[in-house]
Amino acid sequence: MKVRPALTAFTCAVALALSGCNLVGGSSESGDDADKVTVTVGLVPDPPGASQFYRQQFDEFENANPGITVKVLENPSDQQLNAIELMFQQNNAPDVFRAQDDGMDRMAARGWVAPLDEFVTPDFLKRFPEGSMDPATSGLHRDGKLMSLPLVWGPWSTLRVFLYNEDLLKKSGFAQPPKTWTELEQMAAKISADGNGKYFAYAPASAKAPAVEMLASTAVPYSVPATGIDYRTGKPATASGGMVEAVELHRRMQSAKAMMPGWESWDGSRAFKEFAAGRLAMYPTAPWHVAEVRKLAPEIKMGVAGLPVPTTGRGAYLPLSMSFSPLWSMSSKTPHKAESWKVMDFLSSAAFHKAYYEKFGTLTALESAWKAEAEKNPDQAAILKAAQETMRRAPNPALASKGGKAMLDALAEKKDLKYTDASLRSIVKNQPFAPAAAQLDKELQSYLDQVSARFTAKGQEGSAADLTFANWDPLQDFTPGG
């Protein structure tokens, strides 16, 4: 092969020139653009339509704040945390990012979340319902510092409601949704039989059967399905009566073919689609499904009620374990703190919350932005009523003490000790749940002992005592320190 030196040199020169033009100050920013600060916001395009909504909102923000440009970075919901972590590792983190619930703790544990206290004014705090920003119970504070701002209404994250199709219930002679588990079981059997394969009575919401946890939370303290621990005693309680019966109820309905077939492979949106299509008569769910159903089927006769309770009577209320769920955080590495705060301030403004409520039907953290309208909307009024009737304040070990948080973090690492897999196995394979639950309790106790011993050896806080709230009555509002 003959090499032509001149051609080679020319090619190299062109390549260098092309690749180097951005390395020697070839920025396109000039004039007004150069004076602008760009704030990057990492969010998820959820719910459907959020991409356009956020862009439109940030355009309005930019008009009101000419010195700031907001650049939106979107990640799929289930990849948001991993993507943000990678960006931090590459020193390319967004200035403001969405890290929901435990995700905020995951980011804060790495030192990537900036406290917001220096920016917060009394006027800012007044936007939120009175007392909701108390550092001890807000859910947004860690070690007394404000680490996050909320998007949704406090009860929204833990409230669960029961959706039912009035027409399908009427076809089987039922005027009301089930009030107890026995009624649920009987109604489900009849409705599915009457549906004759065209529609079905019930589904446990999605492939992991979250309905079990929802219903169990009306029978046993919420901590039992959530962590396996009864916070009244600090001991494992997966085998407690109400928990076992919640699984057995679903096992019986599955065995009796009262449940809609195929739910075992459903994703999180399938239930509201089937409900909206008139093929599913009733199911327990998070409240955001209500707006999704209404979007898909505006005319459907949908009822929204509280969850059915055990036939022997309610054993617990749904938990309000903090005022809000964390959502918006500021990067501790941002060079534009003041501008980032302006964006966060905007995301916590009445105008933004009202727009969000109007677009998605979600009840947001600023009640003043939607309360009057929501009370006039039958669907939303029913959600408010369900929240009032079925929720009570509950203890939260993560907010109560460092040891409690450490124990919950340790429990979160052992997902296989949670009831979920054993419960699902019991339902789909028609096996009794009690023996598996007893075994889980045994393994969980052993794990708790190991973790406590490990913490003690390292001189760290964390033991079963941090998970114990002996005076808590799950049928009453809990008062921290009370």
Added chain:
Amino acid sequence: MKTDTVERALDVSAQSAPGPRRGPGALRRNLWSYLFLVPTVLLFGGFTLWPMVASWWYSFFNWDGVGNPTDWVGLANFREVLGADAFWRAFWHSFAFSLAAIFIEMPLALVLAILLNNSWLRFRNLYRLVLFLPVVATTAVIGIVIAILLDPAGGLVNRVLLDTGLVDRPVNFLGGTSTALPTLLSIDVWKGFGITLIYWLAALQTVPKDLQEAAAIDGAGFWRALRFVTLPVVTPIAIVILLLVFQRSLNTFDLVQAVTEGGPDYATDVVPTYIYRYAFDPSLRAPRYGFASAAGVVFGLLTLAITLLQAPFMKRRMTRSAS
């Protein structure tokens, strides 16, 4: 006939590239060849070799993927992987994908390739295209379409089965613990069929025409020509196809993740989804990259071991084919 034809086949397979020219000027003469190899070596090193070596290193740490791994745990991750029933269940499922590909997909694809390799067959290119389409179709889209078709509540397949009286109640293809894995295996065989078919077609086209003509002149019919000419010639390539199909099917991930995410009750969990769960599950407060790396290393070693187990068999087949 047999001896004559095989000798000619051996003549063909014995044709080999000239040996490397060595000498003082060889490096300079081949400089451009080495230069052209640089991008490949860099990319292979950066995106294949380095991750492999790094995952070995990470597997000895309790590490969440952020910062440098510092919490050395020795072989603890490996002990946990090897003692986890869930890992072995996932491994068996992965292996089932390979078995289905080797014992169902490969023979079927060979039969069809022999048919499609006939020049007298009209529209054979169209048939090849149709059979190849699933290979290039996006797995996520296939997953959605399949889920709709197989839906026990109103899906087309169940409607047909019910209407024709083949079943008296809908089959829960993807939701049943006993039906989900066979269903996914079938979809995987269907999706991978086209590429295996192309492999076989390529192999069949290496059979020299003059050999086939010689066999025909010697009086060999279709079956004898297939047995004594075609198969011996394609056997060395068949072994490569076997390895390719084995490796591809053992690493099935996207189909399972898109259709069942390993459910129900982990009935379709495969090793890649098992690893993915520990490394990337958004519900984890801290991902377990160290443990996931250990699972990946164990899986890699097991795959290597199974591949090596096939070596004596392959060697025997190649020797038999050559003789």
